[in-house]
Amino acid sequence: xxxxxxxxxxxxxxxxxxxxxxxxxxxxxxxxxxxxxxxxxxxxxxxxxxxxxxxxxxxxxxxxxxxxxxxxxxxxxxxxxxxxxxxxxxxxxxxxxxxxxxxxxxxxxxxxxxxxxxxxxxxxxxxxxxxxxxxxxxxxxxxxxxxxxxxxxxxxxxxxxxxxxxxxxxxxxxxxxxxxxxxxxxxxxxxxxxxxxxxxxxxxxxxxx
Numbered sequence: 001x002x003x004x005x006x007x008x009x010x011x012x013x014x015x016x017x018x019x020x021x022x023x024x025x026x027x028x029x030x031x032x033x034x035x036x037x038x039x040x041x042x043x044x045x046x047x048x049x050x051x052x053x054x055x056x057x058x059x060x061x062x063x064x065x066x067x068x069x070x071x072x073x074x075x076x077x078x079x080x081x082x083x084x085x086x087x088x089x090x091x092x093x094x095x096x097x098x099x100x101x102x103x104x105x106x107x108x109x110x111x112x113x114x115x116x117x118x119x120x121x122x123x124x125x126x127x128x129x130x131x132x133x134x135x136x137x138x139x140x141x142x143x144x145x146x147x148x149x150x151x152x153x154x155x156x157x158x159x160x161x162x163x164x165x166x167x168x169x170x171x172x173x174x175x176x177x178x179x180x181x182x183x184x185x186x187x188x189x190x191x192x193x194x195x196x197x198x199x200x201x202x203x204x205x206x207x208x209x
Contacts, residue, residue, distance in 0.1 A: 020085075032128060033129065048111065049112055095146070
């Protein structure tokens with residue numbers, strides 16, 4: 001348990017399975033979105049407090065015992081066990097998780113020990129959701145990017161090989177037409193909002209009522 005990460009043949013530093021980490025981030029994202037939505041709409045912070053305890057406990061286990069014993073990573077391993085692992089360097093993940101731990105400790109003090117809410121806790125929740133969204137949906141570890149900027153020569157086996165300088169393949173390139181379609185789609189949604197907002201705002205009624 002003293003080593004952070006797993007020793008895998010062919011890799012000269014400890015690694016982690018990115019698929020498990022992304023699944024874990026997705027699980028935590030669903031929980032925090034529900035908890036924050038409940039807190040905002042109903043002023044009920046019970047679910048958020050439970051989430052903070054779960055998040056903090058999970059990250060303490062990840063960092064000070066071993067990632068393979070963290071409950072959300074165990075659950076994620078069960079979910080993605082039939083998929084081939086995608087190995088990423090453990091050092092940058094450890095750095096990123098320390099950022100998560102700092103956010104969790106701050107939330108624990110403010111929301112549970114002091115039993116308060118403020119713009120500070122709101123901003124921290126938003127940051128956590130952004131970090132989890134980028135990790136689970138896009139495979140981008142924002143904390144790992146910070147590690148890469150600070151320790152550029154030490155970063156190895158980054159998710160999606162972003163630490164390596166590679167030319168984009170044709171399937172990754174975005175054409176001008178695609179960019180214009182995206183801009184047009186955003187303009188379409190804005191136009192729909194302007195023209196039909198009052199119609200959409202009318203309360204729905206039961207189909208069989």
